[in-house]
Amino acid sequence: AQSVTQPDIHITVSEGASLELRCNYSYGATPYLFWYVQSPGQGLQLLLKYFSGDTLVQGIKGFEAEFKRSQSSFNLRKPSVHWSDAAEYFCAVGALEYGNKLVFGAGTILRVKS
Amino acid sequence: DTGVSQDPRHKITKRGQNVTFRCDPISEHNRLYWYRQTLGQGPEFLTYFQNEAQLEKSRLLSDRFSAERPKGSFSTLEIQRTEQGDSAMYLCASSAVPKNIQYFGAGTRLSVL
Numbered sequence: 001a002q003s004v005t006q007p008d009i010h011i012t013v014s015e016g017a018s019l020e021l022r023c024n025y026s027y028g029a030t031p032y033l034f035w036y037v038q039s040p041g042q043g044l045q046l047l048l049k050y051f052s053g054d055t056l057v058q059g060i061k062g063f064e065a066e067f068k069r070s071q072s073s074f075n076l077r078k079p080s081v082h083w084s085d086a087a088e089y090f091c092a093v094g095a096l097e098y099g100n101k102l103v104f105g106a107g108t109i110l111r112v113k114s
Numbered sequence: 115d116t117g118v119s120q121d122p123r124h125k126i127t128k129r130g131q132n133v134t135f136r137c138d139p140i141s142e143h144n145r146l147y148w149y150r151q152t153l154g155q156g157p158e159f160l161t162y163f164q165n166e167a168q169l170e171k172s173r174l175l176s177d178r179f180s181a182e183r184p185k186g187s188f189s190t191l192e193i194q195r196t197e198q199g200d201s202a203m204y205l206c207a208s209s210a211v212p213k214n215i216q217y218f219g220a221g222t223r224l225s226v227l
């Protein structure tokens with residue numbers, strides 16, 4: 001069965017500090033990988049995506065993620081966090097073979113302290 | 115490009131009532147997805163359409179749930195005889211084949227009293 005694990009439910013970082021959010025997946029097909037961000041009461045905004053090629057992908061708002069096939073991971077990083085980054089972050093995986101429906105992790109809530 | 119639009123944003127209903135939600139996808143996106151998100155969880159897939167054809171339904175979609183996309187444009191999700199367990203955020207997403215990058219609407223939050 002397909003699954004996505006985000007091991008950290010909550011993370012608190014200081015403004016200006018670096019950030020890494022972890023994501024591991026288990027999938028029976030060549031995965032497409034995504035990170036979305038959700039502010040309270042809102043829908044999901046796409047931060048970045050990986051389909052193939054360069055395993056380090058750049059997204060919006062200064063975020064990047066690295067796909068590591070050997071570790072089945074797709075961790076999200078940002079070198080310097082801003083207070084406006086406080087939100088919930090979801091990792092998701094899809095595949096052409098499964099109709100591209102997305103399987104999401106449970107999310108990581110990011111708190112930023114000033 | 116106005117993005118994915120969902121209506122209503124919030125719905126409060128009494129147990130046993132029927133509710134219907136609407137989703138307007140990004141124009142010319144031929145795929146449309148419905149997901150459900152409960153508190154503290156990630157979205158879970160419910161169903162998806164390619165044009166007007168409903169291609170897959172999750173086991174989460176009980177027979178009280180029905181979704182349509184009659185002309186391959188907007189979609190509706192109806193829940194009959196609502197139960198308290200149906201309280202959740204219902205998210206719609208659309209995409210264009212083949213890349214299938216899904217863009218989400220703001221969601222409809224359903225509260226069943």
